[in-house]
Every structure is written in structure tokens, then in C-alpha cells.
Amino acid sequence: MVRRTRAEMEETRSTLVATARKVFSECGFADTSMDDLTARAGLTRGALYHHFGDKKGLLAAVVEQIDAEMDSRLQAISDSADDAWTGFRSRCLAYLEMALEPEFQRLVLRDARSVLGGASPEAQRHCVESMQRLLDELIEQGVVEDTDSEALASLIYGSLADAASWIAEGDQGSARLARASSAMELILRGLLVPSS
Known part of the structure; x- marks a missing residue:
């Protein structure tokens, strides 16, 4: 052999x-x-x-690759923003926009969800930790209200993941994206420290 x-x-x-x-x-x-x-x-x-x-293991590897690429795209949005808040906000909205991309929609939001039960625990943990680091920075800068950043990151991540799946359902994706983006903007504004 x-x-x-x-x-x-x-x-x-x-x-x-x-x-x-x-x-x-x-x-x-x-x-x-x-x-x-x-x-x-x-x-x-x-x-x-x-x-x-098996085929399911192969799908998991494909989803892992797509997740890594998405993470790089989102990080580039944060890195190129004028300030940390703009980067965070833009990153959240960009994630929702990705729900209209055919490959992400079919493989991550549909197939991975039905076959694998959704994102792997490692992928979820990575997303929450990444978001938590950004929130810690914003809290330290006095931009976002002082709160438990891990809990807040978990809540925002969960909201984004569920909204992305909702956007990907049916044939009303663009309309749902507009509605979800508007609602996310409202949620994000609620995080800000009131200006004096």
C-alpha cells in the first residue's frame, strides 16, 4: 500500500x-x-x-470554511471603520445582509441548520467572544452602557442569527432584511450611553 x-x-x-x-x-x-x-x-x-x-462531516467542513470567510469579512468591516461604534454597528448590519447571499443562505442558514442543528458550539463561542471583545472596548470608551458584555454579546449574537434565518426564509428576503435592519438599529441605539 x-x-x-x-x-x-x-x-x-x-x-x-x-x-x-x-x-x-x-x-x-x-x-x-x-x-x-x-x-x-x-x-x-x-x-x-x-x-x-460521511457527507454530514463534509458539510460541517464546508460550513466551517464559510464561517471563517464571513468572520474575516466582518473583521475587515470593524478594522476599516472610523471608530469602534461605527464598526460594531456596521458589522451587525452586514451580517444580516449576508443572509441574502445564496451560498450563505443555502449552506449555513438552511442546510447546516436542518442537517447539523445549526452552528457548531465552537463557532457560536467564537462569534460571542469576538463580539464581547468589541463590546468591552465600547464599554471602556464610555460609548456603550456598562453591563455584562458576555451576556450582551450572547443576546446580540442570538438575535442576529435568528434574524438572518428569518430573512433567508421564503421569497421576501429583501423586505425582511429592511425590517430586520431597522429593528437592529433600534436595539443597537439602546446600548448607547445617553449623551449629556
Whole structure:
């Protein structure tokens, strides 16, 4: 038996994730056969089983990749903002806007929710911790009312995640985005320290 190098194994894994991302986006998780997916990747079912266990494990890897990309996009919004509050607010609203992106909508908000039960605990924890760091900064600057930043981050994250799923349902996405964005603006204004 020929042993594969680490680089070859990583290339196989990357090929499977890239192919699955494309096929799942086009067809949806439920309508994608493992035989079609591995054939399109030019690999065997054994490679899929070895790296991911099953199709569900492959979906989890695809969602993890999309989550990492979204996190980078949101971080870039925070980093490029004129001030911490503008960055935080823009980041929250951008997350809602992502709910209209077909790949995010289908793979993260629909398939991952129905197949995997939603975001992994690690992904949720990462999002809450990231948001908590931003809120800690805003509280320290006296922009946001002094409160438990972990609890506040959990509440905002939960609101955003549920609103994004609501936006992705049905064919009223754009109208729902406008309504959710307006409501989120109201919630966020309530965090601010009243100006004297």
C-alpha cells in the first residue's frame, strides 16, 4: 500500500471541500449524491470517508470554511471603520445582509441548520467572544452602557442569527432584511450611553 504525503492528504481534503461547496450550493445537501460529488472531485468515496466520516462531516467542513470567510469579512468591516461604534454597528448590519447571499443562505442558514442543528458550539463561542471583545472596548470608551458584555454579546449574537434565518426564509428576503435592519438599529441605539 502506498502511503500518501501530508501535502497529498491536504490536497485531497481541499479538493473535497471545494467540490462539496460548489455542488451543495448548486443542488443542496439533500439532493447531492456522494457518488456524484466524489466523481466530480475525481476522488473515491473512501477518500471522503477517510477525511470527513460521511457527507454530514463534509458539510460541517464546508460550513466551517464559510464561517471563517464571513468572520474575516466582518473583521475587515470593524478594522476599516472610523471608530469602534461605527464598526460594531456596521458589522451587525452586514451580517444580516449576508443572509441574502445564496451560498450563505443555502449552506449555513438552511442546510447546516436542518442537517447539523445549526452552528457548531465552537463557532457560536467564537462569534460571542469576538463580539464581547468589541463590546468591552465600547464599554471602556464610555460609548456603550456598562453591563455584562458576555451576556450582551450572547443576546446580540442570538438575535442576529435568528434574524438572518428569518430573512433567508421564503421569497421576501429583501423586505425582511429592511425590517430586520431597522429593528437592529433600534436595539443597537439602546446600548448607547445617553449623551449629556
